[in-house]
Amino acid sequence: MTKKIFALALMLSFLAFTPMQAADTKLSALGSATLTEADELYINDGGVSRKATIAELRSAIIPTGFIILDITSLREIATDEIDVDANHGGILTLDSTPRLKRVTTSTDKALKVEWVGGNVDEVQFASVPMPPDLNASVNVTIHLLARMNAAGDTPTIDVQVFDGIGDTEMGGATAALSSTLAELTVTIANANISGNPTGFFSISLVPGAHATQLIELYGAWIEYTRKLAS
Numbered sequence: 001m002t003k004k005i006f007a008l009a010l011m012l013s014f015l016a017f018t019p020m021q022a023a024d025t026k027l028s029a030l031g032s033a034t035l036t037e038a039d040e041l042y043i044n045d046g047g048v049s050r051k052a053t054i055a056e057l058r059s060a061i062i063p064t065g066f067i068i069l070d071i072t073s074l075r076e077i078a079t080d081e082i083d084v085d086a087n088h089g090g091i092l093t094l095d096s097t098p099r100l101k102r103v104t105t106s107t108d109k110a111l112k113v114e115w116v117g118g119n120v121d122e123v124q125f126a127s128v129p130m131p132p133d134l135n136a137s138v139n140v141t142i143h144l145l146a147r148m149n150a151a152g153d154t155p156t157i158d159v160q161v162f163d164g165i166g167d168t169e170m171g172g173a174t175a176a177l178s179s180t181l182a183e184l185t186v187t188i189a190n191a192n193i194s195g196n197p198t199g200f201f202s203i204s205l206v207p208g209a210h211a212t213q214l215i216e217l218y219g220a221w222i223e224y225t226r227k228l229a230s
Contacts, residue, residue: 069220077122115215128201136195138225145219155208159186162202
């Protein structure tokens with residue numbers, strides 16, 4: 001309850017903020033001012049005046065943007081192109097390589113994408129248009145939920161990311177996998193992000209060498225910072 005009251009107080013405080021601007025700035029000009037992440041405001045915190053940046057207020061009030069990357073949308077890439085019709089058009093199935101399967105059929109119905117030992121085939125997600133509220137001035141993070149099926153091999157996964165058409169690759173490798181299910185991240189620098197409406201992410205995964213153990217991918221998503229309301 002205390003957190004909810006504090007968040008409400010922060011929101012109401014916007015009605016009475018005092019931007020840190022030059023002394024000769026007229027109050028009537030505030031309506032047309034463009035606020036940035038580093039701009040500072042004074043807020044009323046229980047009768048005490050406190051200073052906070054727009055970025056700090058955002059983290060307290062505005063949730064992080066979240067885009068699911070559906071692992072069932074992954075397509076196998078063969079010789080740098082979508083696979084042919086004879087191979088399901090690259091759609092992952094129980095007999096493809098890599099394959100899409102349940103953990104243990106009827107008793108554990110969790111889905112996973114599985115690369116068997118020695119297989120390092122590239123796969124690609126469906127294109128992801130950048131949402132209108134994505135703040136292209138802040139880094140974006142790609143998240144993978146993955147593990148090895150047993151102890152032994154400790155490969156990384158190369159997360160290859162492109163923006164729009166004609167871009168150069170701007171992703172990177174995750175940390176090393178282990179037999180413990182873990183959240184693995186790759187940061188995309190904001191300098192490489194074009195933003196909405198013409199920007200869209202093309203994301204591929206290329207596993208590192210693993211001779212024996214299986215790589216298991218259970219989920220993937222994108223996290224981003226939302227714009228301030230205009």
